[in-house]
Amino acid sequence: MAASIPSTMRASQWTTTKGGLDKTLTLNPSAPLPKTAHALPPDHTLVKVAYTTPNPIDYKLAEVLPFIFSKPATPCLDFSGTILATTLPHLKPGELVFGKTEPPAFGALGEYVVVAKAGCVPVPNGVSLKQAACVGVAGLTSYQCLAPHVKAGDKVLINGGSGGTGTFAIQIAKALGCYVTATCSGANAELCRSLGADEVIDYRVEDVVGTLKRSGRQYDLIYDTVFAAPALYWECHHYLKAEGKFITIAGTPSVGFLVEFLKLFLWPAVLGGGQRKLAFHTAASSAVDYEAIAKMMAEGKVKAVVEKEFGLERAGEAFAHLKSGRTKGKIVIEVAGE
Incomplete structure (x- = not known):
């Protein structure tokens, strides 16, 4: 398993939030993968992230309580992408999935992320990875x-x-x-x-x-x-x-x-x-709830409204727009693409 997984990744990270997370995010071309990427715990999945979306909790928690994070820190909870490895019997490598990680881990603004069982479900047929990435928190x-x-x-x-x-x-x-x-x-x-x-x-x-x-x-x-x-x-x-x-x-x-x-x-x-x-209310990851939303999306009853898209190197701009309070729907950041 380890041979097929790289040792570094591209990630947008911060070491300080003084002046605002949107101003301190920096693209790191050789960030280390999550600590458990090469030896997954039970009921966890390693995902190559295609897209993520920023949420207020990403910058609010980092700016108010920066001391709870190990530095450099990689923000964002929401993700969609492809399974590289998993210890879950109902999922398999190559499968498209979406969901969210758990604070204070965050991490979806990097190319690889480790996700627990409750926050990782298959992307339904007919729903794009870009759409699925928006569901995580919102x-x-x-x-x-x-x-x-x-x-x-x-x-x-x-x-x-x-x-x-x-x-x-x-x-x-x-x-x-x-x-x-x-x-x-x-x-x-x-x-x-x-x-x-x-x-x-x-x-x-x-x-x-x-x-x-x-x-x-x-x-x-x-x-x-x-x-x-x-x-x-x-x-x-x-x-x-x-x-x-x-x-x-x-x-x-x-x-x-x-x-x-x-x-x-x-x-x-x-x-x-x-x-x-x-x-x-604070959202708690639930595979059952994600599956219910996925069903609504597959049936055409629910869709993500995407206002703007940014590349990983422009993550700071994405957060600046989110903090403006004028966002219509969601902002998508392409991490590794489809």
Whole structure:
């Protein structure tokens, strides 16, 4: 096995995040492979990475908690690519797979990555590696925030419908049979409608909370992908059913954020606090969930919206664009190609 696997790889890495990860990423043409690449642990797979996609967690964790990483560090969780070796009986070398690695390992911004069983599933027929690479965090997060909590006929509000998680969320909610309201800027309204949103609220020209109150609509689930305004939660008893849930995924791992977020959980309703169930969700790798998303993609019900593509040597530019907050859908970085 070791003879067919190289000892080095191309990878975009960082040794410091001072000034921002987007400014400190450097292409290393001879980075070492992951430590276990030549002697895989049980239930692990060595993948030659074709594409990866950056997510906010890639730079937020590195910039806030750089000391938890071994340097030089290779970011990115999402991947798609080809199996080189595996200790899993249901997978085989040469098979196309996708999924995500686990923090703090990351590593998908390099040509080779070792992935655990829960984060590695076959790419379905008819779905490209480029499309599959986008599912890792964003697709999985949206699926896990929606599928266990809604049923056909339910009403779902997606706050931030045009970003990476939002574009997946609209399509997954529609595939599950839900009525979908999405918020976004007017420039992205048509995109959200084209993905299946039944109603779009332009947050730049409308007061979202006021519009929701006036609508009289009662939602079964609110999925907040941006958490830009806490008022959306504080006031949600006006437009979220008593048994409904408010789920958010957004936030920065900092003391300030944790303090504000604890207020949302602990401030009593009798003193003006929230009156609906609030949950913060972090995606957990699940082969079963990835397979469900893959099925939706194979059936044409869900697709990745790719706004921009970059080569490995331009990974810093990809992160700069992601950090701008103006991304429509996903950004793809070609690592080794197909």
